[in-house]
Amino acid sequence: NTNYSAAPQVQEDVNATESPVFTSVDNTSFDFGFSDTFLVMTTGNPSSVAITMSGEPAGVTLIDNGNGTAALNYDGTTSPGVYTITFFGANGVLPNGTQTFTLTIRNGPAVSTVNSLPDTGNGSVSENENISTTLGITQIMVEFDRDVYDAGASDPDSVTNPANYLLVRSATGTFSTASCSGGLVAPDVQISVDSVTYDNGGGSGPFVATLNVNSGLPLNIAGFYRLFVCGTTSIVDAGNPLLALAGNGVTPGTDFTRNFRIAAPITGGGGGGGGSSSTTTTTALTGLLIPVTGFAPSQMTELPAQPIEKEYAKSELTLKIPSLGVNLPIVGVKLDENGWDVTWLGNNAGYLEGSAYPTWNGNSILTSHVTDPNGKPGPFAYVNELRDGDKVYIHNDGFIYVYEVRESSLISPRSIKTLFKSEEDAWLTLVTCENFNEKTNTFTHRRVIRAVLISVIPEK
Structure with a gap:
């Protein structure tokens, strides 16, 4: 039929509608005390998915960006823990999208x-x-x-x-x-x-x-x-x-x-808790001077004979300071109304009566000469070189009591209260003279080294 002509072809663009689907992962974590954000994402047609949530803890909010995404915001205040939130997405096409979301608020390491x-x-x-x-x-x-x-x-x-x-x-x-x-x-x-x-x-x-x-x-x-x-x-x-x-x-x-x-101490007499010796109160020592533990340097000093009543008590204890080459028997020095007479200590370390017995709890005080009667360096001539962390040892009955230096100071000869500082733990105080004044022929200060008991080990 010559009067027939083909109908015009009409093509329409048809976009199929899609209900919302959440595409972002279903969990995140925030650090307690730090504000943070997480991007919630969806797909769908129309793409302008409205996103809401429920079950969120205080301090967590959601801002819908109007383009199928939303910002999950944390202000840093929500307590650490694990929280379950539900996200909802709606774009007019059913069914609405949902996602069960796990939010972890991390605390600091534990x-x-x-x-x-x-x-x-x-x-x-x-x-x-x-x-x-x-x-x-x-x-x-x-x-x-x-x-x-x-x-x-x-x-x-x-x-x-x-x-x-x-x-x-x-x-x-x-x-x-x-x-x-x-x-x-x-x-x-x-x-x-x-x-x-x-x-x-x-x-x-x-x-x-x-x-x-x-x-x-x-x-x-x-x-x-x-x-x-x-x-x-x-x-x-x-x-x-x-x-x-x-x-x-x-x-x-x-x-x-x-x-x-x-x-349970290692031995009955020490170990930082095996016993506590009787000590003299600082009140009873008031007025006494710290003993003079040195003779005039570079000159001879003639000593009188040691009276029987001032003899030193022997012990089985030995003081060793390897870094200074010190290896001395420890003897007991009596306390009388005039203090302690250490004139005849020689190559010994003197335990001052009234302080805690060495290796026991309390403040044990040992002294020795800084210069000997010949005017030469004595056993304690170089204790002022001891520093924090250095070790001092007392050997007793097959055990070595290890003390670690914690303090070194200069004090006045009258600072008896400072020297006899009360301690509950096992401390060892070494004291000797320092700073000789040639005009007065006296030592003006006392060097004090304080060390604390840190271990007890068997003799090898």
């Missing part, structure tokens, strides 16, 4: 367990555990619940920095030291954390810091111990170095503490 080498026998050092002196701990292992920051021993936030741990001892169980940031508070005694190694299991755990303590010597002095793992100064999260250790399990930037007791 300590999960503490153990020791040697092991206490139960795989951990539990809170207030009693440990025998015979165990002889030399290492403490701290396991964290996740990876922590390790940048070497010199970094202030590193898990391997020994300064991020504090180990203290109390003779009574009442601690004065409250935190890492506050530092050691007397009369607590600090036990050295010498070095720290860290193993994170290749990133998957376990996350264990190993503390080498007490100069490698057995931790066997009877007393109460407290280990601080520092969040206040501080150990931090590996992924977020601003997120500090939540030592108390609740708040980042707090210390973890573990208390334990070492009981």
Whole structure:
């Protein structure tokens, strides 16, 4: 039919409608104390999916961007924990989209367990555990619940920095030291954390810091111990170095503490808790001078015969300071109304009556001459060279009592109260003369070295 012509072809663009589907992952985590955001995403046609939520905790809000995405915002205040939120998406096409979403608010790292080498026998050092002196701990292992920051021993936030741990001892169980940031508070005694190694299991755990303590010597002095793992100064999260250790399990930037007791001294007479000798009160010593423990240098001094009533009491104790070449028998020096007469000490160390008996709890005071009667250097001529961390040893009955120097100072000869400072723990004080005045022919000061008992080991 010549009158027939083909109908025009009409093509229409037809976009099929699609109900909303959430395409972003169904979980995220935020760090407690730090504001953060997560992008919620959907697909659908129309693409302008309206997104809402329910079940959110306080501090978490959602802002719909009007383009099928929304910002899940965290203001940093929501408490750590795991929360379940439901997202809803609507674009006019049913069914509406839903997604069950898991939100984790991460706290700072926490300590999960503490153990020791040697092991206490139960795989951990539990809170207030009693440990025998015979165990002889030399290492403490701290396991964290996740990876922590390790940048070497010199970094202030590193898990391997020994300064991020504090180990203290109390003779009574009442601690004065409250935190890492506050530092050691007397009369607590600090036990050295010498070095720290860290193993994170290749990133998957376990996350264990190993503390080498007490100069490698057995931790066997009877007393109460407290280990601080520092969040206040501080150990931090590996992924977020601003997120500090939540030592108390609740708040980042707090210390973890573990208390334990070492009981039963190695010997009946010492070990930092085997006995306490009677000591004279500083009130009774008022008016006495610290004894003169030196003769005029570079000249001879003739000594009178030693009276019987001033003879020194012999003992089985020996004082050794290897770094100074000191090896002296210890003798007892009587106290009378005039004080202590140490004129005839010679090559001995004199234990001053009225102080604690050496190796026992309290403040034990030993003295020896800085110059001898021949005007030459005496046994204590170089004790002023001792520094913090140096070791002083008392040998007694097959055991070596190891003291570590903590203080060196100059005091007046009249500072008897300072010399006889009362101590609950086992301290050793070395005292001798210093600064000879040729015009007055006297020593103007006394050198005082204070060391604390850190271990008792058998003689080899």
